[in-house]
Every structure is written in C-alpha cells, then in structure tokens.
Amino acid sequence: MDNEVGHPDRPLARGEAGSKGAAVEIRRIKDALDAVIIEADDNLEGTVDHIYASDLMSDVLAFGKPNSILLTGLATRQAVISAHMAEFKGVVFIRGKTPKDGSDHFARDHHLVLLSTHLDMYDACLRIESVKRGETPAAQPAAVAGGEELLLSRELVINGNDFASAGMVSTEVKSVLKTIGLDPKLVRRVAISTYEGEMNVVMHAKRARVALSVTPHIIEVVIADEGKGIPDVNLAMQEGYTTATEEMRAMGFGSGMGLPNIKKNADELLINSEVGRGTTLVMRFKI
Amino acid sequence: MTTKDLIDKVGLRPLSTFEHRDVNGVFVSDMLSDVMAGAKSGNLWLTVQTHKSIVPAANLVDVAAIVVTGGKDVPQETVDLASKYNIAILVSDLPTFELVGKLYALGSFAR
Amino acid sequence: MAECLHQWTMTNVQFGFVVFEKCFHCNSLGTYFSVEDTPILGDKYREGDCYWSRVENAQSFRFDLECPLCGRRENFHELMGLMHCPGCPADCGVDAIRRKYEAERTWVLVAFGFIYKDKRGPLPQEKVDILTDYFNQRRDTTRSRIKIVSFDLIKDLSVCRGDFIHDVGMLSQEPVTERKPLF
Numbered sequence A: 001m002d003n004e005v006g007h008p009d010r011p012l013a014r015g016e017a018g019s020k021g022a023a024v025e026i027r028r029i030k031d032a033l034d035a036v037i038i039e040a041d042d043n044l045e046g047t048v049d050h051i052y053a054s055d056l057m058s059d060v061l062a063f064g065k066p067n068s069i070l071l072t073g074l075a076t077r078q079a080v081i082s083a084h085m086a087e088f089k090g091v092v093f094i095r096g097k098t099p100k101d102g103s104d105h106f107a108r109d110h111h112l113v114l115l116s117t118h119l120d121m122y123d124a125c126l127r128i129e130s131v132k133r134g135e136t137p138a139a140q141p142a143a144v145a146g147g148e149e150l151l152l153s154r155e156l157v158i159n160g161n162d163f164a165s166a167g168m169v170s171t172e173v174k175s176v177l178k179t180i181g182l183d184p185k186l187v188r189r190v191a192i193s194t195y196e197g198e199m200n201v202v203m204h205a206k207r208a209r210v211a212l213s214v215t216p217h218i219i220e221v222v223i224a225d226e227g228k229g230i231p232d233v234n235l236a237m238q239e240g241y242t243t244a245t246e247e248m249r250a251m252g253f254g255s256g257m258g259l260p261n262i263k264k265n266a267d268e269l270l271i272n273s274e275v276g277r278g279t280t281l282v283m284r285f286k287i
Numbered sequence B: 001m002t003t004k005d006l007i008d009k010v011g012l013r014p015l016s017t018f019e020h021r022d023v024n025g026v027f028v029s030d031m032l033s034d035v036m037a038g039a040k041s042g043n044l045w046l047t048v049q050t051h052k053s054i055v056p057a058a059n060l061v062d063v064a065a066i067v068v069t070g071g072k073d074v075p076q077e078t079v080d081l082a083s084k085y086n087i088a089i090l091v092s093d094l095p096t097f098e099l100v101g102k103l104y105a106l107g108s109f110a111r
Numbered sequence C: 001m002a003e004c005l006h007q008w009t010m011t012n013v014q015f016g017f018v019v020f021e022k023c024f025h026c027n028s029l030g031t032y033f034s035v036e037d038t039p040i041l042g043d044k045y046r047e048g049d050c051y052w053s054r055v056e057n058a059q060s061f062r063f064d065l066e067c068p069l070c071g072r073r074e075n076f077h078e079l080m081g082l083m084h085c086p087g088c089p090a091d092c093g094v095d096a097i098r099r100k101y102e103a104e105r106t107w108v109l110v111a112f113g114f115i116y117k118d119k120r121g122p123l124p125q126e127k128v129d130i131l132t133d134y135f136n137q138r139r140d141t142t143r144s145r146i147k148i149v150s151f152d153l154i155k156d157l158s159v160c161r162g163d164f165i166h167d168v169g170m171l172s173q174e175p176v177t178e179r180k181p182l183f
Helices: A002-006 A026-032 A055-065 A077-085 A103-111 A120-132 A168-179 A184-206 A244-249 A257-266 B003-010 B032-038 B054-061 B078-084 B096-106 C093-102 C125-137
Strands: A036-039 A048-055 A068-072 A090-093 A115-116 A150-160 A205-214 A217-229 A268-274 A278-285 B023-027 B044-048 B065-068 B087-090 C008-025 C029-034 C046-047 C050-065 C071-073 C079-084 C107-112 C145-150
Touching: A026 A115, A036 A103, A036 A150, A036 A205, A048 A120, A048 B096, A055 A077, A068 A077, A068 A120, A077 A090, A077 A103, A103 A115, A115 C125, A120 B023, A120 B096, A150 A168, A150 A184, A168 A184, A168 A205, A184 A205, A184 A257, A184 A278, A205 A278, A257 A268, B003 B087, B003 B096, B023 B096, B032 B054, B032 C008, B032 C050, B044 B096, B054 B065, B054 B078, B054 C079, B054 C107, B078 B087, C029 C050, C050 C079, C050 C125, C071 C093, C093 C107, C093 C145, C125 C145
Parallel strands: A048 A068, A068 A090, A090 A115, B023 B044, B044 B065, B065 B087, C107 C145
Antiparallel strands: A036 A115, A150 A205, A205 A217, A217 A278, A268 A278, C008 C029, C008 C050, C046 C050, C050 C071, C079 C107
C-alpha cells in the first residue's frame, strides 16, 4: 500500500481507494471488531476487497467501490440503502449504534451483513488494518476468533428499566445451552454471569444487545449496552461498590456484586466502557 | 509527534496558516456532533467535510488539526476562517481508511 | 464545606435530529429535537393557523453534564445547538462581545435554545456558563479559550447569518454545497 500511495509520479485519483490488498473475510472483520451481528444470514463467510469509512452518504455513492464494507456512525436505513446501491457487502455501525428502523429487514432482503461494534471509527479502522496486515490485534484474545466452527449463535435484546422482564435473557441463554447438552455446572456459570450482566443493563442502561456464540471450545456472551458507561472500571470491579439507587437496592438489586461475580464465574472478562456511550462486556467460558 | 512531523511523514498538504503543535491521537468522523461529543484536545481530526462550520467545531474542542481526506477541494472561506483562528487544515489524497493505515504504520497512534 | 469547583463530564448522550419547520402561511420558524430514526424532509401538517413544513434536519445529540466530584447533573434539553458568529450586522450584541473576546484569544460561540413561532425558548444563563466551563475544561486554555453566550444577545434573528455546528445533508445522495439560511 505504501508504494502505491507515496509515489510522487503517479498520484492517486481523488478519493480513489489506495488499498488493493488481499480480500478480507467478513467474519475476520467481525471478530477483530468484537462486533455484534445485527443481520448476517450466511453472508459472514464472504469477503470484501475494500473498507470504506464515512458518515457522508453522498461520498459512499460517489467514491465507494463495489465489494466493500462500510464503516459508519450513521445508524439509519439510508446508510444501509446507500451501501446497497454502491454494491457494498455490508455495513458496520460504530460506537455501539444500531438502527431501529427496519434496516435489518432491508439488509436481509438484499443479502447485506449488518454489524455493530462498540469501537469508535479510528479504533475500528486500526483493528481492520491490523487484520489486513496479517497481525493479531492486541486487544483480540484468542477465543471465538480464528475461524472456529460456530456451533450456535443467538442474538437477544435487553431493555433498560424493564424490571418485569429482568432475567428473561439469561433464562433463554441457559435453556439454549442446556439443550445442546453442555455440562450443567458450566451452563450455571454462564447463566449467572449473563444474569448479572443483564441486571446491570436493566438498572443502568437504555438497552443492550446480547450475542451468544458457542464453538467447540468456547462459549462467548457479549452484552453491548447503550448507557451511561462506567467512569472507573477498576472501582466498579470492587465488591460492594454500587451506583444503584435506594429503590433498586430495596428490590434486592445493586448490591455491588455484579461485575465481581461475573469475574468469578467467567474464564475471561473484557470490559470496554465509554462514559456517556455505553459498556460492552465480553464473557468467555472454556468448554 | 507534531503537525509538522505529520505533514512531512504522511504527505499532508497544509492549506491554512497556523502554528505547529503536538498531536496526541486521532479522531475520525464526518459528523460535527460526534466531534463535539467525542474528540479530544490535541487530536488529529480526519473528515471528508469541508463546509466552513468544521472550523468552529474544531475550535470548540481544540483539535490539533483538521485533515480533509479523499483529496477534497476545501472552499477558500473555510481555509480563511481556519487561518483566522490559527487552526491547521491539512489535505490528504487518501480516503479515510487508507490514511488511518498510514498513520498506523507510523506507530505513534496505536491503541 | 467548600463549594465544588465542578469538573464536568458529558453523559447520557442521546442521538437525534434538530428539525427546522417553517409555516408557509405566516413564514414563522419553529425548531425541536426529535429522536426518530428517519426524518423526512417536506413533511407537512396544520396546527391552528399555521401550516408547518419541515425544511431542514440536522443530525445532532442531546446530553447532560455531570460533575463526578459532587454528583451534580444538569441536562441541556433546552439547547438547540451552538453557532459561530461571522459578525454580520455590526450592531448585533454578539458581534461586540465577539470582537472584545477575540482580542484576548477567546473564541465566542452562541448557544441557541429552541424556537417556536419565531419566539426564543428559555436558555438559563447558568447553563450557558456551565457549557463555557465544560468546553474550557476540555481544552488547553494556555493557547486559547472558549466563551459561550446566549442567543438572547442576538438583536434580530431574522438577519442572523451565523453557521450552526450542525450536521446537515449526511443522508443526501448528492453532495450538499450550499446551506440554506435558516432565518
């Protein structure tokens, strides 16, 4: 890439994509970004030739090349439609944004992959760049990544402040895992961790997407919320530290054991939080 | 790394007049509202926007420089306003993703 | 106890649109914040004698500022946006302040509240001052400072030619070259 862009005799045409690197599998992009699947069908196995990072749809249409994936902070159906018109293969929404306006139906009908990552645009570009260069991104621990066979995947939603439904998602996760015949002790650890994560969303966030993935070696639960974020993750990891209100505690929630309890039960816990945006928990369990 | 280093190493074209300053990170967005909410003082801001309102947005959050990507033409009124407020406007012919790749290769802004 | 010196952080960020509507009967302007996903330009409805038509959508966001030291939290739901003053009519109240502050390397921006039938909604001065503090805390103030003033200082909105720090035309399929004056 560097030869091509730095050559003074042969400057690139305006806006022309400089990278003609090898095709990248969409699944590797998803893994590198710790992304949640909004819509994928079986298109995750495809590849893209270019990455196009923009929030400006007129640019996507003018300069985007076929067989690209769009990274954008514009979480609306128009972004998905623009990507489709520019013959892109999919859209990654950054900073945990997810469109709620029927984008997923449009994507399904037109075989587009829709992903959502908690990363910002720069970090998302960096991670994909390092994948293109054949490096393992530092923040990407070996787990569901690496093209392991996916035995099961499930997407669920938790709504903030919905105490009536609190626990439904972890119950669903538990029953799904039980039906595929996993060790009940392991299932219990996953269920407890998911429940703690779910309660945090109900108490503190607007909503969250939950992605459950199972490979022959790993169970991964990702809870990506849109919420207040955690100003000090280390503090939040301390037992008994809580920001729950008196009312919540009166109901028996918010004893300040949530994150420590997840840490105890999961083999690996990654927390990425941005104040004012939200928190993503990645919990992994070895099978 | 300073704005001067970046101009030399990444081949950015300066358009406005400004004092060089340190760059401590990169923020990528084409939305001014995102910049207001998320960019940090001293960041290099990559965008395809060229309307003159990028200047007060950059000024508000004190970014080190605006980098217009994709080789876009920047209107003279945008450049003049940036010069007035001592804000660097630099242009790259690379699209945003490819420019991030080049910045990544410098090794100074990895996270 | 000493009074808290507040270190503001932005929180509870909510993305949406600032919608600009014009009545094509009396030509008055109205603005409001909307969290809908796909706002449509040209939407029309009638309200009493007014026939509102949506003339512009700007992608924007709402937020609160919170001081983690003392727990104080202020929402900025009255804030429509910030505007850069180009110094159009020389007798506008903003322009005089702008020239005075710019001499001291302090850049002035105008905070707008929402507008209904050309009337300005309230924007408490205390919140305007908190915004000034917040943006100064985010910057290297040895180089320059920010001063945010209220749109109450604008003498005549109908002749104001300032530029909002707003995102317009993000969804447009054609590049947007000119911005329409909103007032």
